[in-house]
Amino acid sequence: MGTGTSSVDLADAVAIVVEELEPELIAFRRDLHAHPEPAHQEHRTTAKVAEALSNAGLKPQLLARTGLVCEVGGQPDSDRQPRRLSDNSLSPSLLDAFLLAERSWPAALPPGSSASQAPEGGGIVAIRADIDALPLEDSCGKPWASQTAGWAHGCGHDLHTTAAVGAALALAKLEGQGVTVPKVRFIFQPAEEVMPGGALEILEQGVLDGVREIVALHTEPKLPIGVIGTRIGPITSATDEVVVTLTSTGGHTSRPHLTGDVVFALGEVITQVPGVLGRRLDPRSGVNLTWGMVAAGDAHNAIPAAGKVAGTLRCLDARAWEGAGEVLDHAIAQVVAPYAVDVELTHIRGVPPVENDKFVTQAVERAAAEVVGPRKVVVTEQSLGGEDFAWYLSRVPGAMIRLGTAAPGAPQQDLHQGDLDIDEAAVGIGAAFFANYVLNS
Secondary structure, eight states: OOTTOOHHHHHHHHHHHHHHHHHHHHHHHHHHHHSOOOTTOOHHHHHHHHHHHHHTTOOOEEOSSSOEEEEESSSOOTTOOOOOOOOSSOOHHHHHHHHHSOOOSOSSOOTTOOTTOOOTTOOEEEEEEEOOOBSOOOOOOSTTOOSSTTOBOTTSHHHHHHHHHHHHHHHHHHHHTTOOOOOEEEEEESOTTSTTOHHHHHHTTTTTTTEEEEEEEEEEEEEETTOEEEOSEEOSOEEEEEEEEEEOOOEETTOGGGSOOHHHHHHHHHHHHHHHHHHHSOGGGOOEEEEEEEEEOSOTTEEOSEEEEEEEEEESOHHHHHHHHHHHHHHHHHHHGGGTOEEEEEEEEEEOOOEEOHHHHHHHHHHHHHHHOGGGEEEOOOOOOOOTHHHHHTTSOEEEEEEEEEOTTOOOOOTTOTTOOOOTHHHHHHHHHHHHHHHTO
16 A cells, blocks of 8 residues: 555545446446356457456456456556446457457466465465356346346356456556555456366466465345455355266066166165265265256156266365265265166266465455445355355465345345346445455555
């Protein structure tokens, strides 16, 4: 921060700048919401973010496929000439430039280098926002509802992205006013919604080079607007996909002893295996195996030759998650062993838990309190949802907050639903939080 400038003064300065930007940021968020894009296909979103940052005199750098990074602070700003955000229509020249130009961020690290190495006693603060959407029909009923059939921002990534853009623009403007801004790298990441997550791909492009800590936020429709949730330790869960396929010769239901009864064996897998995990793994790890799909047979009097059950394995503890696969494999094999069926287990490892660092979380709470007040910074519940932000935290310390988005009196909503919409005051709150965190880092 600038010499002789208190954190209270900076928080006031951030609030003023963000308030000036807020109408344009809300329009920007609505535009993103209306144009959701699938994982690794976020070309328009990438172009819109790059355009907004470039119009503020910043220099975004594109990643190998989609997404981008942009640094603010720690550098001369004499040639920066901020301009207003563009309207909802992209400039053809900018669109062509950002979609067709060769990506400027390295596609891979040089041999022998490591994305996890950060200089001791210093380094860059990073802010991460995810930019992809979900395969959902948008039913929010607002004028800015999705114009792309079958896709919607049902997880709030439009809010995450806009908050990060807003923070970058606010910090650039404050730097232009003489405020010393520590060097911060904004990471706009593609493909969070697919396993094992787009974070892994861009980590190999060196996005954490020189980074000492990283912070993110996540939409939380169960918290009221103006409330920010934090938590030290695991805040999300490891999430894996599990598919069990059983086969036999099939037969008649009047003669089950002459074949392997895959339907009965599937029932045993469904009911017994979650219990085995609960006894073989530490219950404090929060392990949970829940089935979401089962399929077998077409006739009431025929034992089918094949059947399948699929679900998710979730775990709040990274150590337990590492050993859960072996326990799962052994449990399924033992449960079906008496039934003369062949078993195939497909266990797709997803993401580890997001484990918030103690000291970064404490700093996050201080920044959040400057925006919403200390009484509205609360301990959030743990979620069994998965988040690939965890991969960043396997390299550097960091923390994720839960940003309340529920409008007063609005019906209860949830994530990954087509009707998700937010109280748009969350846009300014998120941008101010990010900016305050950077200025106090």
